[in-house]
Amino acid sequence: MSDPIYYGKQQIDQDDVQAVVDALNSPFLTQGPQVAQFEQALANYVGSTHAIACSNGTAALHLACLSLGVISGDIVWTSAISFVASANCALYCGASISFIDIDANTGNISVAALTKKLQQAKQIGSLPKVIVVVHLAGNSCDMQEIFKLCHPLGINIIEDACHALGASYQGKKIGNCQYSDCCVFSFHPVKSITSAEGGMITTNDPNTAKRLKQLASHGITKEPSELQQAEQPSWYYEQQHLGYNYRLSDLHAALGLSQLAKIDFFIERRKQIFQNYQSALTVSNLTLLEQNIEGESAHHLVVVLIPNNKRDVVYQGLADKKIHCQLHYMPIYRQPYHRISDAAINTFSGAEQYFANALSLPVYPDLSDQQQQRVIRSLLEIMNE
Ligand SMILES: Cc1ncc(COP(=O)(O)O)c(C=O)c1O
Known part of the structure; x- marks a missing residue:
């Protein structure tokens, strides 16, 4: 009988194995140089100014919502067809979620359905703070159209690009955030590249990047320029927000970096x-x-x-x-x-x-x-x- 075939799986080679072994043999298992190198390599690859690594795509979506100020009482919209994490990220912040219908031929958010839903929401004063758009199967949504509809209304856009690392739109890589505030990737084993578990958020806004970095690590900063109490000894750090431990380890980053090269x-x-x-x-x-x-x-x-x-x-x-x-x-x-x-x-x-x-x-x-x-x-x- 033939071997089983699955819908998706990772491809790991000897270089990947060696990269993880090297990280294991290094002084840092977490928060070492591999994370920063992976962030820089991914930002270079997609053409964004900043990239912030975190523990998985779900954490990345949660952080993206938090960084855009989603709180209890807010409304977030996402695509009716996606993995549940695209909706749950809003609920983690205490917001409510509402779904946008899709185009059955593409699986992506229907611009016509979004237009209609925005008109109705405007009339009753229930516009969303954020829209999480999903590039289903790795195929880009109509980002320019979505941006044209949302931007004038002050609605922020998060791209859930967990399927779409390596995809492009209008000749540029998804993740460059031309039409969004943040873009989120997952490195789960079935995705374009894997770090076993892992995620990344790209943005071009320095303040959003700073907030994301802090929120991914307990809301803590050690950066001298960000401290509220000046002139402190070098052991000093501050917790400035309620953050999480959503960090990526150096082991995972080493695997992600090695995979990104391919x-x-x-x-x-x-x-x-x-x-x-x-x-x-x-x-x-x-x-x-x-x-x-x-x-x-x-x-x-x-x-x-x-x-x-x-x-x-x-x-x-x-x-x-x-x-x-x-x-x-x-x-x-x-x-x-x-x-x-x-x-x-x-x-x-x-x-x-x-x-x-x-x-x-x-x-x-x-x-x-x-x-x-x-x-x-x-x-x-x-x-x-
Ligand atoms: C569209 C989409 N969003 C979010 C996620 C969550 O990513 P992760 O599994 O890395 O938490 C996934 C993962 O399957 C996904 O497919």
Whole structure:
């Protein structure tokens, strides 16, 4: 029987192993030079002024909300189709969350739905403080349009780019924050690069960067220029905010840094795999999610849209052949914790249509051509049964 194939997984080589071993043998296991080097390398790669490392993408989203001043009583909006962390970050701050419908062909926030929701919110005085936009599957949202709608209303934008390290929009890397206040990445093993667990926030605003850095480490600073009490001995530090221990360790940063050196190769291989699926599946009348014509996806996920209520049959048929696909995602508002009324669910036509049809196929740099052919053959066989 063939080996199992999963929808995503990391690719670790001997250089990665050596980088972690070197960090283990160094004087610092945490808060050493690897973290600062990883931050600088990532900022250089995406073209942002600042990058702040933290323990995972969820912590990064929480910190991003805190740094923009989200507090109890505020309203935050996010995409109906995302991982739950895109919504939970607002709740951690005591704010409430509300969902924006998506375009079922792209999986990303629908600009038309956002326009309508903003008009309604303006009328009743319930505009959000922050919008968390999600580049689903690594494919950019229409950032310029979203910015044009939100900026004049004073709404801050956080990009949840946990799927999108290596993607670009209008010829520039996602993470450069041209149309946002902060951009958040995750280095979970299935993502573009991994640090096992890990996250990063990019921003071009020095004050936001300073606040993020402090909040990720208990709200503490040791920076002489930031201290409230001047002329202190060098052991002195101050806690100026209620922060968290959301720091990344040097071990994780060493792995992340080593992986970042290979990102172009990883994204190129993902693109080849995407293109193979595209040519094999579109001739069989199966559609993949539409790509933003102003962008280049990171191809974190390859989502095929399976018509005629056959998605779960296909999922199970593939699982029986040891091909383990996944649904990214059930709408967040259908999770028991976030559940909204059936009447409210009916207003999310895009998210509901996507939810009925979407299935993420295996894509990761290590997926061999033979394995991909096995996935395609199996999928088409099940579709024709
Ligand atoms: C869209 C999105 N946002 C946030 C997260 C949270 O990232 P992490 O797992 O690093 O906390 C994920 C991770 O799966 C994600 O896919």
